[in-house]
Amino acid sequence: MSYDLVIVGGGVHGCTAALFAARGGMKVALVERGALAREASGVNAGTLTMQMTRVALIPYALRAHAMWANAREWLGHDVGVVVCDGLSLAFTEQEAQLLSYRAGKRREAGAPIDLISGTEAKSIEPGLADGVLLAGHCRVDGFANAYLTGLAFQRALREAGVDVLEYTPATGIEREAGGFAVLTSAGPVRGKRLLLAGGVWIEPMLGWLGIRLPIKTLVNQLAVSERVQPVMRTVVGIANGLLSLKQYPHGTVVIGGGWQGIGDRERGGVELVPERLIGNARLACHAIPALRAARMVRAWAGLEAETADALPAVGPVPGIPDAYVCGSVHSGYTSGPYIARLLAEHLLGKEPSLPLFPIDRLLAPATGREGLT
Amino acid sequence: MGKVNKGAGAIADVIVAGAGPAGTNAALAAAASGLDVVLLDEQDAAGGQVWRKPLDGLNGLPETAELKAGNALRERLIASNVRFLPGRRIWSVSGQYRVDVIGADNPEFFEAPHLIAATGAHERVVPFEGWTLPGVIGLAGATTLIKSGGIVPGNRIVVAGSGPLLTAVAAGILKLGGTVAAVVDIAPLGAWLKALPALASVPSLLAQGAVWTLAIGRARVPVYRGHAVVRALGNGRLEQVVIGPVDAAGAPVAGSDAFTIDADCLCVGNGLVAGSDITRCLRAGHTYDRLRGGVVPVLDDAGRTSRAGLYACGDGYGIRGAAMAESAGVLAGLAAACDAGAISAEEMQRRAAPHRATFAARRRFSDAMAGMMALRPEQVRAIAPETVVCRCEDITRGAIDAAIAAGAKDLNQLKHFTRCGMGPCQARMCGDVVAELLAIGTGDRAALGALTMRPPLRPVPLEALLGDFSYSDIPIPEPAPL
Numbered sequence: 001m002s003y004d005l006v007i008v009g010g011g012v013h014g015c016t017a018a019l020f021a022a023r024g025g026m027k028v029a030l031v032e033r034g035a036l037a038r039e040a041s042g043v044n045a046g047t048l049t050m051q052m053t054r055v056a057l058i059p060y061a062l063r064a065h066a067m068w069a070n071a072r073e074w075l076g077h078d079v080g081v082v083v084c085d086g087l088s089l090a091f092t093e094q095e096a097q098l099l100s101y102r103a104g105k106r107r108e109a110g111a112p113i114d115l116i117s118g119t120e121a122k123s124i125e126p127g128l129a130d131g132v133l134l135a136g137h138c139r140v141d142g143f144a145n146a147y148l149t150g151l152a153f154q155r156a157l158r159e160a161g162v163d164v165l166e167y168t169p170a171t172g173i174e175r176e177a178g179g180f181a182v183l184t185s186a187g188p189v190r191g192k193r194l195l196l197a198g199g200v201w202i203e204p205m206l207g208w209l210g211i212r213l214p215i216k217t218l219v220n221q222l223a224v225s226e227r228v229q230p231v232m233r234t235v236v237g238i239a240n241g242l243l244s245l246k247q248y249p250h251g252t253v254v255i256g257g258g259w260q261g262i263g264d265r266e267r268g269g270v271e272l273v274p275e276r277l278i279g280n281a282r283l284a285c286h287a288i289p290a291l292r293a294a295r296m297v298r299a300w301a302g303l304e305a306e307t308a309d310a311l312p313a314v315g316p317v318p319g320i321p322d323a324y325v326c327g328s329v330h331s332g333y334t335s336g337p338y339i340a341r342l343l344a345e346h347l348l349g350k351e352p353s354l355p356l357f358p359i360d361r362l363l364a365p366a367t368g369r370e371g372l373t
Numbered sequence: 374m375g376k377v378n379k380g381a382g383a384i385a386d387v388i389v390a391g392a393g394p395a396g397t398n399a400a401l402a403a404a405a406s407g408l409d410v411v412l413l414d415e416q417d418a419a420g421g422q423v424w425r426k427p428l429d430g431l432n433g434l435p436e437t438a439e440l441k442a443g444n445a446l447r448e449r450l451i452a453s454n455v456r457f458l459p460g461r462r463i464w465s466v467s468g469q470y471r472v473d474v475i476g477a478d479n480p481e482f483f484e485a486p487h488l489i490a491a492t493g494a495h496e497r498v499v500p501f502e503g504w505t506l507p508g509v510i511g512l513a514g515a516t517t518l519i520k521s522g523g524i525v526p527g528n529r530i531v532v533a534g535s536g537p538l539l540t541a542v543a544a545g546i547l548k549l550g551g552t553v554a555a556v557v558d559i560a561p562l563g564a565w566l567k568a569l570p571a572l573a574s575v576p577s578l579l580a581q582g583a584v585w586t587l588a589i590g591r592a593r594v595p596v597y598r599g600h601a602v603v604r605a606l607g608n609g610r611l612e613q614v615v616i617g618p619v620d621a622a623g624a625p626v627a628g629s630d631a632f633t634i635d636a637d638c639l640c641v642g643n644g645l646v647a648g649s650d651i652t653r654c655l656r657a658g659h660t661y662d663r664l665r666g667g668v669v670p671v672l673d674d675a676g677r678t679s680r681a682g683l684y685a686c687g688d689g690y691g692i693r694g695a696a697m698a699e700s701a702g703v704l705a706g707l708a709a710a711c712d713a714g715a716i717s718a719e720e721m722q723r724r725a726a727p728h729r730a731t732f733a734a735r736r737r738f739s740d741a742m743a744g745m746m747a748l749r750p751e752q753v754r755a756i757a758p759e760t761v762v763c764r765c766e767d768i769t770r771g772a773i774d775a776a777i778a779a780g781a782k783d784l785n786q787l788k789h790f791t792r793c794g795m796g797p798c799q800a801r802m803c804g805d806v807v808a809e810l811l812a813i814g815t816g817d818r819a820a821l822g823a824l825t826m827r828p829p830l831r832p833v834p835l836e837a838l839l840g841d842f843s844y845s846d847i848p849i850p851e852p853a854p855l
């Protein structure tokens with residue numbers, strides 16, 4: 001038996017591509033080493049924000065935000081999306097300059113960000129500390145409950161008729177007449193087309209095809225408080241992007257911003273750096289002082305992929321017909337659903353509404369580095 | 374001491390985490406070998422659970438054997454050159470090895486090439502209907518009230534559950550002049566009789582148990598063996614306890630008569646869980662051992678884990694009881710001293726010998742007691758669908774079963790599906806019961822292991838973590854690319 005499409009990796013990219021490809025009429029198998037969305041896509045901070053998204057991705061992120069906002073329609077299952085205002089703060093002159101510049105660029109790319117005073121920011125977010133010089137205000141913001149992603153997609157994919165093979169690690173890929181055989185712990189899974197959506201593991205996966213695409217592994221730390229009385233109602237960040245803070249409807253506050261822990265692709269996020277948990281908490285409490293009274297009950301780390309130019313790797317694999325890759329999208333939980341849907345449209349032979357991010361520019365020597373921007 | 378952001382941490386040869394019988398003995402043994410030892414505990418005095426020091430100013434508490442043993446240990450500690458720092462809550466262990474604490478004015482950390490984990494066990498309560506009612510408290514928790522404050526937790530108290538703490542708590546209440554309405558022991562008399570030879574292998578401890586049992590008999594307290602609590606009833610707080618017979622495996626006997634006891638307090642516990650907090654956090658090798666209270670580190674005969682420089686001892690890393698905890702502590706302290714080069718291997722063997730002998734002599738007793746306290750899977754299977762299992766997040770047995778039916782196959786995934794274990798108790802209350810529920814379907818409890826352990830080891834108020842700082846002190850990394 002041969003599938004129309006075999007996808008390796010069941011994070012937000014692999015799952016969304018599987019969903020739309022199957023709905024478009026393809027027979028799809030999704031091969032996942034563990035359970036769906038338990039790596040980056042299940043442990044991320046869930047922030048759906050333009051103010052941390054890379055400028056080049058803003059048009060994608062805006063469309064993706066709209067998808068998340070009505071996840072019930074296309075995903076059909078709840079991931080706890082809350083749409084709310086977002087604030088990016090500047091406490092120093094230097095941060096104010098950085099913010100004006102960055103917000104300006106994002107605005108040019110289409111993000112509806114206004115620069116407002118500290119007083120205005122405080123009227124939007126009464127929980128805010130004094131001392132804010134300037135804030136970026138964006139109405140297109142919000143968050144999801146990332147840990148619900150796996151359950152939601154598991155149900156949606158089953159309904160769409162995707163064969164989901166969980167707890168089935170892929171160990172290699174063989175090219176054969178008419179397509180590919182993905183070698184797994186449960187035997188080969190054959191397909192006419194192949195999509196590699198393995199997060200930070202797309203580097204070894206492409207290696208199976210003889211392609212070298214260096215992927216840097218970021219180890220992002222996050223912490224969460226116990227349930228507390230409402231202390232904030234918006235998504236709060238700072239100018240340089242190293243804070244992401246919001247309170248969930250059930251009362252917990254998630255503190256993040258990309259502070260780095262210890263780990264790698266082989267071992268996962270094995271250790272949290274206490275100094276950096278403290279730094280991140282200080283930043284959070286500096287922005288929302290009422291948070292000081294809360295207790296931290298849990299911290300963790302997850303792995304995020306980054307290419308050499310920090311832009312996505314989404315498109316055909318050069319020189320290998322019918323093989324594709326999708327991943328390494330900065331703020332990829334926000335943009336993932338839209339970008340993976342674009343790729344599914346491409347696979348279904350439709351003209352994607354926005355361009356993909358072909359990987360030719362990133363490939364090591366032979367393929368040339370001219371494409372690097 | 375190192376203050377976060379302000380220079381390096383305090384350096385020592387050995388850090389000992391937890392000042393109960395295990396940790397204190399480990400610290401004393403390492404220090405006696407010439408090492409610089411830092412001993413940390415969140416409580417104000419050494420002694421741990423079993424030898425807890427009464428609150429200051431409380432005089433006239435009954436002079437028990439445990440109080441005497443605790444006082445003796447505390448005196449040895451004072452006379453030693455161990456740097457004992459009480460009132461420090463450990464929230465993070467990392468590196469090779471760094472221990473971060475709160476409790477002083479500012480967050481502090483300590484660094485040493487050797488870390489001895491001795492943070493103690495926590496209590497297991499197998500849920501039943503009404504267990505979250507005010508007036509229902511843990512059996513082990515009750516020992517804390519009795520020991521530190523001389524407090525009798527109610528006017529008419531039912532003492533229920535399993536293991537030796539039943540008699541200890543009932544006798545402790547009687548000694549303080551309280552009323553015990555009933556003792557409800559899940560183990561049938563036959564189980565105790567079968568354990569008797571093993572218990573007799575340590576006559577002093579058997580005698581201690583006998584004294585307690587006699588006190589309970591003298592007070593004419595009804596003792597129901599082979600019984601368990603079916604439900605706790607009351608309007609806003611406990612008024613009645615319904616109990617019923619169970620079979621040898623701990624499952625309720627179908628169709629049998631339950632009956633009701635009036636009470637305003639129920640002390641209930643089903644043994645202890647070895648949380649293995651520090652060794653799990655540092656990802657040493659572990660194994661599942663029901664007798665030893667759950668997922669425990671793989672240790673050599675001197676308490677060395679699979680990670681160089683990391684040792685574990687005491688009930689937090691395998692339930693064996695206080696007496697064994699002491700010996701295990703000494704052995705771990707000597708192992709650290711030997712590995713640090715402070716004493717030779719021969720010297721270590723020589724000094725370890727008597728403690729190994731104690732360890733061997735008490736093994737039968739300890740195994741018998743641990744067996745009485747071990748989780749009974751049949752008791753977990755009998756939890757009713759509407760009973761709350763995770764009390765922090767209010768998750769019922771039914772909701773957990775639904776998540777399992779939806780495809781949750783491992784503990785972390787079950788947590789994601791339900792929020793079970795995400796609350797402030799950090800899954801200490803529900804963790805091993807939930808694992809047992811999941812294992813009903815998968816059939817292999819050992820393979821499920823435990824939830825991923827991460828800092829903070831205990832909940833920490835952010836206020837305490839922050840310390841004094843100004844905005845410019847925050848070491849903000851490079852901004853993300855635009």
Ligand SMILES: Cc1cc2nc3c(=O)[nH]c(=O)nc-3n(C[C@H](O)[C@H](O)[C@H](O)COP(=O)(O)OP(=O)(O)OC[C@H]3O[C@@H](n4cnc5c(N)ncnc54)[C@H](O)[C@@H]3O)c2cc1C
Nearest residue numbers: 009011012013033041044045047170199302331332333334
């Ligand atoms: C801690 C953290 C916080 C973040 N916060 C945010 C945020 O607030 N907002 C935002 O927009 N983005 C955030 N991100 C980024 C976002 O989470 C990621 O960009 C996105 O989830 C990546 O999705 P993915 O599908 O590419 O990768 P992943 O979710 O990592 O999925 C890859 C999958 O491939 C599987 N796999 C690997 N090897 C094999 C194999 N051999 N065989 C089969 N399967 C395999 C893995 O098990 C995994 O499930 C955060 C990331 C992290 C780590």
Ligand SMILES: Cc1cc2nc3c(=O)[nH]c(=O)nc-3n(C[C@H](O)[C@H](O)[C@H](O)COP(=O)(O)OP(=O)(O)OC[C@H]3O[C@@H](n4cnc5c(N)ncnc54)[C@H](O)[C@@H]3O)c2cc1C
Nearest residue numbers: 391393394395414415421422423463492493513687688695
């Ligand atoms: C609540 C409770 C009551 C008990 N009562 C009895 C009893 O009455 N009689 C009996 O024989 N046995 C009792 N036990 C059994 C007990 O486990 C052993 O008797 C014995 O105390 C084990 O010694 P230990 O040194 O291993 O651990 P413990 O005595 O538990 O000592 C561990 C120490 O580590 C400290 N600690 C833990 N985590 C941290 C942290 N994150 N930061 C700083 N310090 C930390 C604790 O404060 C404690 O002082 C009880 C157990 C529990 C859990």
